[in-house]
Amino acid sequence: MAVTMHDVAQRAGVSIKTVSNVVNGYPYIRAATRERVQAAIEDLGYRVNMSARNLRTRRTGLITLAVPELSLPYFAELADSVISAADEAGWTVLIEQTSASRERETDVLSGRRRHLTDGLIFSPLALGPDDIGLFTVDFPIVILGERVFGAPADHVTMNNVAAAKAATLHLASLGRRRIALIGAHEGEQVGSAALRTTGYLEGLAEAGLPHDPALIGEAGLWHRSTGAEAMRRMLDEGVEIDAVFALNDALALGALHALHARGIDVPGEVALIGFDDVDDAKYAVPALSSVDPGRAQIARTAVELLLERIGATGDPAPFRRVVPDSRIIGRESTGDVVPGQDSRVVGVQPGGTELVQATGEASGSR
Amino acid sequence: MAVTMHDVAQRAGVSIKTVSNVVNGYPYIRAATRERVQAAIEDLGYRVNMSARNLRTRRTGLITLAVPELSLPYFAELADSVISAADEAGWTVLIEQTSASRERETDVLSGRRRHLTDGLIFSPLALGPDDIGLFTVDFPIVILGERVFGAPADHVTMNNVAAAKAATLHLASLGRRRIALIGAHEGEQVGSAALRTTGYLEGLAEAGLPHDPALIGEAGLWHRSTGAEAMRRMLDEGVEIDAVFALNDALALGALHALHARGIDVPGEVALIGFDDVDDAKYAVPALSSVDPGRAQIARTAVELLLERIGATGDPAPFRRVVPDSRIIGRESTGDVVPGQDSRVVGVQPGGTELVQATGEASGSR
DNA sequence: CGGTCGTTCTACAACGTTGCACACTAGCCG
DNA sequence: CGGCTAGTGTGCAACGTTGTAGAACGACCG
Numbered sequence: 014m015a016v017t018m019h020d021v022a023q024r025a026g027v028s029i030k031t032v033s034n035v036v037n038g039y040p041y042i043r044a045a046t047r048e049r050v051q052a053a054i055e056d057l058g059y060r061v062n063m064s065a066r067n068l069r070t071r072r073t074g075l076i077t078l079a080v081p082e083l084s085l086p087y088f089a090e091l092a093d094s095v096i097s098a099a100d101e102a103g104w105t106v107l108i109e110q111t112s113a114s115r116e117r118e119t120d121v122l123s124g125r126r127r128h129l130t131d132g133l134i135f136s137p138l139a140l141g142p143d144d145i146g147l148f149t150v151d152f153p154i155v156i157l158g159e160r161v162f163g164a165p166a167d168h169v170t171m172n173n174v175a176a177a178k179a180a181t182l183h184l185a186s187l188g189r190r191r192i193a194l195i196g197a198h199e200g201e202q203v204g205s206a207a208l209r210t211t212g213y214l215e216g217l218a219e220a221g222l223p224h225d226p227a228l229i230g231e232a233g234l235w236h237r238s239t240g241a242e243a244m245r246r247m248l249d250e251g252v253e254i255d256a257v258f259a260l261n262d263a264l265a266l267g268a269l270h271a272l273h274a275r276g277i278d279v280p281g282e283v284a285l286i287g288f289d290d291v292d293d294a295k296y297a298v299p300a301l302s303s304v305d306p307g308r309a310q311i312a313r314t315a316v317e318l319l320l321e322r323i324g325a326t327g328d329p330a331p332f333r334r335v336v337p338d339s340r341i342i343g344r345e346s347t348g349d350v351v352p353g354q355d356s357r358v359v360g361v362q363p364g365g366t367e368l369v370q371a372t373g374e375a376s377g378s379r
Numbered sequence: 380m381a382v383t384m385h386d387v388a389q390r391a392g393v394s395i396k397t398v399s400n401v402v403n404g405y406p407y408i409r410a411a412t413r414e415r416v417q418a419a420i421e422d423l424g425y426r427v428n429m430s431a432r433n434l435r436t437r438r439t440g441l442i443t444l445a446v447p448e449l450s451l452p453y454f455a456e457l458a459d460s461v462i463s464a465a466d467e468a469g470w471t472v473l474i475e476q477t478s479a480s481r482e483r484e485t486d487v488l489s490g491r492r493r494h495l496t497d498g499l500i501f502s503p504l505a506l507g508p509d510d511i512g513l514f515t516v517d518f519p520i521v522i523l524g525e526r527v528f529g530a531p532a533d534h535v536t537m538n539n540v541a542a543a544k545a546a547t548l549h550l551a552s553l554g555r556r557r558i559a560l561i562g563a564h565e566g567e568q569v570g571s572a573a574l575r576t577t578g579y580l581e582g583l584a585e586a587g588l589p590h591d592p593a594l595i596g597e598a599g600l601w602h603r604s605t606g607a608e609a610m611r612r613m614l615d616e617g618v619e620i621d622a623v624f625a626l627n628d629a630l631a632l633g634a635l636h637a638l639h640a641r642g643i644d645v646p647g648e649v650a651l652i653g654f655d656d657v658d659d660a661k662y663a664v665p666a667l668s669s670v671d672p673g674r675a676q677i678a679r680t681a682v683e684l685l686l687e688r689i690g691a692t693g694d695p696a697p698f699r700r701v702v703p704d705s706r707i708i709g710r711e712s713t714g715d716v717v718p719g720q721d722s723r724v725v726g727v728q729p730g731g732t733e734l735v736q737a738t739g740e741a742s743g744s745r
Numbered sequence: 746c747g748g749t750c751g752t753t754c755t756a757c758a759a760c761g762t763t764g765c766a767c768a769c770t771a772g773c774c775g
Numbered sequence: 776c777g778g779c780t781a782g783t784g785t786g787c788a789a790c791g792t793t794g795t796a797g798a799a800c801g802a803c804c805g
Contacts, residue, residue: 071430270663432763
């Protein structure tokens with residue numbers, strides 16, 4: 014049915030192995046032979062059978078990207094960047110949606126698709142530090158985000174604490190004194206929520222502002238709807254505020270919606286800043302200030318680290334923890350630009366790379 | 380290295396083939412044997428080697444979804460829906476980003492990943508009716524969108540003309556007389572732009588409104604930025620308008636941004652409606668009215684049609700063209716709801732299925 | 746002139762799985 | 776009691792590719 018190397022070999026009058034050598038760019042082939050083979054390939058419309066090659070080479074050329082949901086713009090843009098980065102290196106990405114469910118996240122590590130790809134870039138949302146054991150698998154993993162430290166894997170993360178602190182300080186520098194936070198996870202020890210909240214508290218302290226628990230708005234899932242709800246709740250309770258730091262842009266856009274519904278002017282009465290700097294932020298009304306955590310760099314780095322591991326032979330290199338630079342992007346919602354102007358970088362937090370012991374303990378200071 | 384069926388067979392004291400039979404749910408196996416095999420699988424942590432299975436069965440269990448860009452919310456949400464639908468049926472989706480480039484769209488049909496998946500769901504943006512020839516390939520395709528009719532493939536599309544007409548009439552029913560259109564592609568004969576523009580013109584005619592070319596705003600790419608530009612251009616030219624029909628939501632959100640920047644009240648001075656009903660629309664300020672083209676149903680239908688074709692043997696069934704129901708969703712930007720209220724369905728356009736001759740001609744009326 | 750080296754091509758045996766054909770048992774029917 | 780069927784399990788031969796080893800040839804060196 015389908016054309017195989019055998020057919021090509023026959024037509025070109027060479028052995029199967031020579032066709033294979035041509036296809037794989039083996040150098041010791043006479044130009045004339047190579048041309049004959051290539052012509053035969055053209056004529057017959059031959060394509061390599063990936064399944065056979067994969068079986069033989071024990072490689073699939075696929076990597077998995079596991080994210081909670083593509084309909085969340087942050088993850089959609091992340092996926093876009095990861096796919097592009099992988100593509101440049103000749104690799105193909107398979108996306109797995111976990112819906113932030115424990116079961117599906119566990120499946121990603123051990124499920125049926127496990128043998129389909131050569132490596133995994135994983136952004137967990139349900140698994141936590143107690144699940145580190147699950148990460149001991151026989152294929153390379155790069156972990157994104159802040160939930161699972163100490164796993165035997167490379168890690169690409171964000172400048173959460175520093176960036177959140179900078180965002181809070183930025184609001185304070187605008188003269189705001191009652192800075193609300195939206196998106197907190199009460200009692201959580203790990204994860205973006207905890208880290209960004211820490212940064213917020215550090216920022217308040219440094220600005221000499223008191224910490225008022227009434228200013229902390231919970232929101233389990235970081236969706237627009239929960240952001241709007243949290244904002245509404247706070248307004249209903251009559252909490253006095255003049256600024257909001259939303260822990261991601263979806264929350265911020267939801268909060269913006271709620272503020273608008275109450276007729277509260279942004280940034281006049283309340284300044285607002287989000288986190289992630291998704292494409293939406295730029296086109297919100299008013300344009301949303303945000304923290305750019307270096308998404309493109311995260312994607313590129315994650316792919317690089319993963320491919321490096323996949324290609325590595327022998328002695329396992331120490332695991333790395335990479336943090337890209339982050340930036341505070343000022344737009345209309347904090348009054349940093351006038352309507353019509355685009356944006357202004359009002360702060361940069363430098364990132365870096367640190368090595369982690371094989372045991373999982375960080376060697377750097379933190 | 381990795382555990383194979385051979386290891387499992389040895390441990391369970393059965394033949395390799397019996398292990399295979401257990402794994403594949405072959406019924407004629409004694410319960411005791413099945414349990415022994417399953418225990419061995421557990422113990423050894425055995426996983427089927429997909430490459431070997433794929434080679435042997437000539438199936439990969441993968442389908443490709445080719446879209447322009449995941450960072451466009453419409454396609455991100457579409458991908459989400461397609462992945463979920465495929466997952467329910469036990470299939471895995473591989474996403475290919477074409478960036479709307481001719482070369483990459485051609486690659487999708489004939490490139491190196493062609494042998495990696497069993498079928499393709501393809502949303503072309505660069506290829507057109509002249510490229511129908513490229514679609515004659517030896518694997519099943521389901522085409523999404525409006526660019527390529529008549530190709531030898533199933534087709535899932537939208538109620539473009541009827542829905543655009545309904546959207547225009549809705550604006551007219553609100554008393555608007557100067558209804559602008561944003562996102563036109565001048566001279567284009569096929570594609571969503573042309574169809575939706577046709578619907579717009581039909582709507583104007585039915586409402587008894589004159590057609591003023593100054594009200595037509597061009598926008599090549601349907602991004603937020605181009606929507607904002609087109610809107611700005613129109614405002615700069617001093618065109619008088621009291622409503623805008625944007626050909627998709629990204630354009631609408633961009634236009635909204637431009638209107639806001641000029642201090643123009645929506646919906647007070649200008650009513651605005653988009654197309655696609657992406658999640659963003661709901662949380663825009665003001666919440667954006669839109670046309671819901673039935674995205675979830677499109678995704679589900681596309682996967683169903685594709686898997687049906689993949690599973691089909693022998694005589695090729697006639698190709699189908701499926702159009703889901705579409706709905707006009709009224710929100711704040713057309714004043715259909717008061718701030719705080721969610722949305723209101725202000726119109727439904729029924730879809731349907733028609734069969735297409737093998738030659739590619741539609742058998743239904745159109 | 747024998748030996749060594751670089752170049753060009755090939756034969757063979759896997760990779761791990763499943764389709765096919767078949768062996769064997771037990772029960773049942775006529 | 777012979778033959779049939781349903782139930783249960785096995786052996787063999789692919790699927791299409793590539794890694795390994797090596798054959799054949801000429802050039803070059805000492």
